[in-house]
Amino acid sequence: MPPHPPAGQIPVWDRFVRLFHWGVVALVATAFLSEDAKSLHIAAGYGVLALVAARLVWGFVGTRHARFADFVTRPRTILAYLRDLRGGHARRYLGHNPAGGAMVVLLLALLLGTAGTGWLSETDRFFGDDLVSGIHAALANLLMVAIGLHVAGVLVSSLLHGENLVRAMITGRKPASVARQPEHEDRTAAGPRLHPR
Ligand code: HEM
Ligand code: HEM
Numbered sequence: 001m002p003p004h005p006p007a008g009q010i011p012v013w014d015r016f017v018r019l020f021h022w023g024v025v026a027l028v029a030t031a032f033l034s035e036d037a038k039s040l041h042i043a044a045g046y047g048v049l050a051l052v053a054a055r056l057v058w059g060f061v062g063t064r065h066a067r068f069a070d071f072v073t074r075p076r077t078i079l080a081y082l083r084d085l086r087g088g089h090a091r092r093y094l095g096h097n098p099a100g101g102a103m104v105v106l107l108l109a110l111l112l113g114t115a116g117t118g119w120l121s122e123t124d125r126f127f128g129d130d131l132v133s134g135i136h137a138a139l140a141n142l143l144m145v146a147i148g149l150h151v152a153g154v155l156v157s158s159l160l161h162g163e164n165l166v167r168a169m170i171t172g173r174k175p176a177s178v179a180r181q182p183e184h185e186d187r188t189a190a191g192p193r194l195h196p197r
Helices: 015-033 038-061 075-086 098-120 130-161 165-171
Strands: 009-011 173-175
Touching: 015 038, 015 130, 015 165, 038 098, 075 098, 098 130, 130 165, 165 173
Parallel strands: none
Antiparallel strands: 009 173
């Protein structure tokens, strides 16, 4: 992230969040495609475990929109957001919106659960245990469903507000305002600038 982003652009996703995201995408894809190539599968799975562990720490000490406090909200807030979304007037957030934040928590939990049970299935204690392998496979399937919903959510949100959220996860920056910013100004847009790290 350059020290001075272009005018009208706000740094939102720091370098760690972006590396984490695309790193996880690459490793999870590798894990799914390498079920039969065990050492590659296991290496990719351990990589996921390491990235998620680092992300959990970053959720407490990272930059503004990377912190859990910025996007983990009460169920009531998530439901209200989903109602607004259905009515076509969900407000724009610079960081994760309340539903997106809930999905991030679910994705992190499923990543941890899938890679964790994969690791357990390789320990002396649980090697060859059908239950652990079964849970590993079931969590991997749930993860796949959650990823589908996550990508759908990203597309819906991008279309609704006329902004490219995928590009933002690459460059780290979002426009301060967008064409379709229904009803409310984004209260975070006018807030203090994030200091790039
Ligand atoms: C293996 C598949 C994927 C996983 C496990 C995954 C997981 C995640 C996680 C955990 C976050 C939160 C980032 C953070 O705060 O650290 C996130 C955000 C995001 N992901 Fe993914 N992701 C996946 C695939 C994708 C794909 C294919 C796309 C592109 C279409 C995508 C686009 C995004 C975007 C745009 C955000 C930011 C959302 C926002 O603006 O609130 N993800 N993803
Ligand atoms: C997010 C990371 C991971 C994903 C998405 C993933 C996904 C999968 C999937 C889809 C299968 C096939 C299940 C079936 O039989 O239908 C599988 C099998 C397996 N995985 Fe993973 N895995 C991950 C991490 C790991 C890790 C970290 C390890 C070990 C250290 C591991 C070890 C295994 C083993 C040994 C099998 C085959 C035997 C069995 O069914 O238990 N996986 N994994």
